[in-house]
Every structure is written in structure tokens, then in C-alpha cells.
Amino acid sequence: GAVVSQHPSWVICKSGTSVKIECRSLDFQATTMFWYRQFPKQSLMLMATSNEGSKATYEQGVEKDKFLINHASLTLSTLTVTSAHPEDSSFYICSAELIYEQYFGPGTRLTVT
Amino acid sequence: QKEVEQNSGPLSVPEGAIASLNCTYSDRGSQSFFWYRQYSGKSPELIMFIYSNGDKEDGRFTAQLNKASQYVSLLIRDSQPSDSATYLCAVNGNNRLAFGKGNQVVVIP
Numbered sequence: 038g039a040v041v042s043q044h045p046s047w048v049i050c051k052s053g054t055s056v057k058i059e060c061r062s063l064d065f066q067a068t069t070m071f072w073y074r075q076f077p078k079q080s081l082m083l084m085a086t087s088n089e090g091s092k093a094t095y096e097q098g099v100e101k102d103k104f105l106i107n108h109a110s111l112t113l114s115t116l117t118v119t120s121a122h123p124e125d126s127s128f129y130i131c132s133a134e135l136i137y138e139q140y141f142g143p144g145t146r147l148t149v150t
Numbered sequence: 151q152k153e154v155e156q157n158s159g160p161l162s163v164p165e166g167a168i169a170s171l172n173c174t175y176s177d178r179g180s181q182s183f184f185w186y187r188q189y190s191g192k193s194p195e196l197i198m199f200i201y202s203n204g205d206k207e208d209g210r211f212t213a214q215l216n217k218a219s220q221y222v223s224l225l226i227r228d229s230q231p232s233d234s235a236t237y238l239c240a241v242n243g244n245n246r247l248a249f250g251k252g253n254q255v256v257v258i259p
Contacts, residue, residue, distance in 0.1 A: 071246070080238060080251040081194070130193045137182060139247055144193040 040064050041133045043142035050121055050149055057117045058145045060131030066111035067133035072104075075128045075144075087114045121149045153177060154241050156250035164258050169226040171253050173239030176220070182242040183215055183222045187235045188252065194238055198224065229257045 040063040050056050060070055068089050073081040085106050086094045093106035105117040114133075118125055126149045132139040155174050163169045175183075182201050186194035200206045200213040200222065212225040222241075226233055234257045239250040 080249045083246055086246060137242070138184075138196065138199060141193040141195065
């Protein structure tokens with residue numbers, strides 16, 4: 038139980054384009070999902086907290102107009118990286134909360150060329 | 151001071167030995183504490199959580215929590231090559247997880 042999926046697992050896009058990443062809780066409903074970013078050799082950095090039916094809460098320093106988050110249902114949250122640039126290349130990981138524990142998706146590796 | 155600190159460098163242990171990892175946190179009001187294992191290129195997976203002072207054992211893993219001293223540790227007994235990974239300490243505060251930078255463990259056969 039408590040399985041979280043992400044799609045795609047990796048994506049390469051050109052600078053200036055937008056990329057959408059999906060995060061799904063497969064066998065449970067998650068009122069709250071989280072989006073993290075991890076650069077090589079660094080720890081996970083929380084980008085935003087996504088609550089179903091309401092606006093996401095962004096961490097300080099994260100541009101909400103660049104990283105659009107939509108939590109459309111209790112099993113799906115999406116992160117759209119708009120006008121991506123090479124510095125946005127990173128490992129993006131979502132997690133879904135179940136009874137105060139977070140279960141992580143497998144991550145999406147984004148490369149912007 | 152960072153919210154969660156893991157200061158030890160890479161840890162090399164012989165197969166079968168005990169690996170010991172430490173973590174300190176700054177928010178005295180934190181209530182729940184987690185250890186995640188992350189293999190290179192993969193996302194973290196939860197291996198232990200602890201809420202109360204003292205020890206909690208799960209198989210070869212033991213988590214220890216001392217709220218007065220604001221530290222949490224992880225012991226891995228009978229270390230196996232498959233335990234080679236980065237171990238992340240995470241502390242729940244303000245309805246969000248704060249992660250330490252992680253400790254790399256290398257188990258030498």
C-alpha cells in the first residue's frame with residue numbers, strides 16, 4: 038500500500054518551453070501532496086505544499102508563477118515548470134501524505150537544453 | 151542554525167558491522183522524526199519513524215530519539231552491501247518535513 042507514481046520519469050525539453058509533471062497516489066487519497074527539488078549531491082528542498090481544492094503554499098524563494106501547481110483531485114497533483122531554463126534542470130520528487138507520513142514518488146529528472 | 155543537521159562525512163563500514171548515524175534538529179516543538187534511505191538516482195524511501203523518546207527497533211534498524219538533547223540517531227546492525235546509500239534524517243514541523251543533507255554509507259564487503 039501507499040504507492041505514489043510520477044509521470045514522466047524523465048524529460049528533456051528545450052529552453053523556454055513548459056513541462057508538466059504528474060503525481061498520483063495510487064491506492065489512497067491524499068489531501069496534501071508536496072513537491073521537492075533535489076540538485077546533485079544536495080538534500081531535498083521543499084518547493085511547495087499542495088492541498089486539494091485550494092491554492093498551493095510555496096516556500097520562500099520559489100516562484101509561484103514559474104512553478105504552477107494544481108491539485109485537482111485527492112489522487113492527482115501536477116507541477117508545471119513554465120518557460121524552463123537550464124538552471125531548472127533537477128530531480129523533481131513529489132510525496133503524498135497519509136496519516137502524517139509522507140510517501141515519495143519515484144521522481145522526475147528534468148533536463149533543459 | 152539549519153533546521154536539521156547531519157554533519158558526518160561519508161561513513162565506511164565493513165560488512166556485518168554496525169553503522170551509526172546522527173542527526174540534530176533546531177525546533178524543540180518537533181513531534182515526529184523520520185529516517186529515509188536514498189539510493190543514487192532514486193527517490194527516498196521511508197525506513198523508520200519515531201515519535202517518542204527512547205529506542206525503536208525494526209529488523210536490523212534501530213532509531214533513537216532524545217527530545218531533551220534534540221537529536222535522533224539511526225543504527226544499522228549487521229550492515230549489508232545493499233545498505234550502501236544516503237540516509238536522510240527528516241523532522242516534521244509546521245506540517246512540513248525538513249530534511250538534513252544526508253549521510254552516505256558505504257558497506258565494504
